[in-house]
Amino acid sequence: MTPRRKALLGIVLFWLSCSAQGSQPIPEDLSPLARLLVGLVEGQEIGMNGTGGLQRGAEAASHALRDACEEVASKTPRSIDELSEFMGCSNDGMRLTFIVRLSGFDADRAGTQDAMSMVHKDIGRQICRNPDVPALTRLGVTLVYRYIGAHGKLVGDVVIGSTTCTV
Numbered sequence: 197m198t199p200r201r202k203a204l205l206g207i208v209l210f211w212l213s214c215s216a217q218g219s220q221p222i223p224e225d226l227s228p229l230a231r232l233l234v235g236l237v238e239g240q241e242i243g244m245n246g247t248g249g250l251q252r253g254a255e256a257a258s259h260a261l262r263d264a265c266e267e268v269a270s271k272t273p274r275s276i277d278e279l280s281e282f283m284g285c286s287n288d289g290m291r292l293t294f295i296v297r298l299s300g301f302d303a304d305r306a307g308t309q310d311a312m313s314m315v316h317k318d319i320g321r322q323i324c325r326n327p328d329v330p331a332l333t334r335l336g337v338t339l340v341y342r343y344i345g346a347h348g349k350l351v352g353d354v355v356i357g358s359t360t361c362t363v
Contacts, residue, residue, distance in 0.1 A: 230267035261287040293340040324361035
């Protein structure tokens with residue numbers, strides 16, 4: 197393993213352990229679904245009480261996710277830890293994309309993409325440890341965790357779908 201891959205693996209695993217411990221409190225003035233979305237990114241279990249709108253069909257669910265992402269936008273960026281920030285979310289129907297900026301990462305640097313693909317499964321496993329994640333994917337929502345580096349360039353995506361968090 198190259199030094200760059202080791203560094204990326206270490207940073208990503210550090211981020212995962214920090215986010216799993218929880219970061220700053222989620223604002224109480226957000227709707228339950230918006231709070232759930234912030235919790236999904238920051239590794240905090242919120243509970244599924246805000247998902248009623250997701251159970252009324254694809255169109256209603258898409259609107260509920262869009263509205264929740266608009267709410268989240270008023271509270272982002274949010275620092276997750278000293279290495280990462282939650283920048284916001286968007287949806288395309290039932291596909292929800294979270295943007296997480298990793299400070300100090302240059303996506304153009306040699307080895308960054310290879311390192312990200314190497315830790316992809318570890319990140320997915322860590323995300324699935326939050327019980328809200330498989331519950332949400334069972335409702336038909338696909339979660340995309342998009343990691344960006346310096347200048348907004350893509351480091352990598354981790355896609356969590358209905359079969360990702362199987363036990």
